[in-house]
Amino acid sequence: QMTDKKHPDRLIAMTPRFLTGEAVSLDASDRERREALARFITSPQNPWFARAYVNRMWTALMGWGFYPGVNDLGSDQTPQHPEVLDLIAREWTATGYDMRWLFRTLTLTQAYQRHLQSRPHAQQAAPPAVCPARLRPEQIFDALVKTLGFQENDKTIPAPAPSSAPAVARHTGLRHMVYQAFKVDPSLPVDEVQGTIPQALLMMNSVLVNSYVKATGKTFLADALARKMSDDDIITALYERTLARKPTAEERDICHHYLKQAGQRQEALEDVFWCLVNSTEFLTKP
Known part of the structure; x- marks a missing residue:
């Protein structure tokens, strides 16, 4: 109800109308009103x-x-x-x-x-091809799950912080933490979505990431070393697992060079895995 313009001391019932002037009966149920709104929104005339x-x-x-x-x-x-x-x-x-x-x-x-094109500057028109874009928060968390190889309900997973809460509750918190760090206003133009320091710190210092890039316990690297995979096979597997592609010849050479220089094979492979998870490409949809 609202005030009657002709008689300000009275209240009158107003029938809601769409912007087109069409109205729905005051006697209509919630379902009928919602259906009327849906028909209006999806009308071919709209x-x-x-x-x-x-x-x-x-x-x-x-x-x-x-x-x-x-x-x-x-x-x-x-x-x-x-x-x-x-x-x-x-x-x-x-x-x-x-x-x-x-x-x-x-x-x-x-x-x-068409072949993937680099993203243009804000003042330039996008090329008629796919451009890289930042993954949504839920996609980033799912990518971490698949890349690191953990199950959310696994009770052996360390909590993001010391806690006596059940594993599921702890990792609901971890999922929420990733969502909060990477959430973005969907109304923003894609080229205005930028990385932040809290996001980088979360990826670099996360207990979960640092636990699952290790070559010990029930991790991918531990299994790869136990199966005596060669360095080249492990490097290829890490790229496929993390970035969904094979390494380029240059990337492969860089990794092999680092493994030789590092001396400690296990730690060097952990470093490679950590770097791939913390790369911009890991957070980007091609």
Whole structure:
């Protein structure tokens, strides 16, 4: 209810209306009102829904979007390649918002299939190809889980800090700690997302990282050494495990040179593993 403009001493019931002027009955249930809102948002007559979703998925796949921020598509914003965005949004709407069609279309574009390009400066237009982008917090934590090879509910995992809490509770805290350190406003343009000192300190000093890059206990390196893998095979495995690719010839030479200089093979391999986990590439989606 709100004050009646004609009779300020009275309250009148107001019927909520969409921006188009359409209204929903006051007697409608919560479910009916939500369904009406969903129909309004996804209506083919609302071009912004398709544009917003296509822009968001393009950003996720390409590392850059038609609009600088995925949440800022106002009419005062000028997109890159507007004709491409309009075409994809229009055709996707015509399919009835078929998700398979959209992802098939985006991944079959020449832009998506081109070789990875370096990210341009903020004032430059993004190249028509995939650009590197920072992983989201949950992706970073999942990458740590897979790379280091631990299970969140493993009771033998050391806590991030001294604690008597159960392992699950401790590592819920660790997951939260990673989320808090790497969280970012999704409205920010991709080129404004920068690394911070707390993020670097978390990766370098984390008890979990430092425990699982060791060549002792139930770790990848301990298993590799127990199986008597060669240095070259271990180096290759570390790159594949951490960066999802094989090392280049130059990287392989650097690693072998370091192993020879270090003297202590076990410690040298731990250093290589630690460096890969703390590299910018580990936190980046190609």
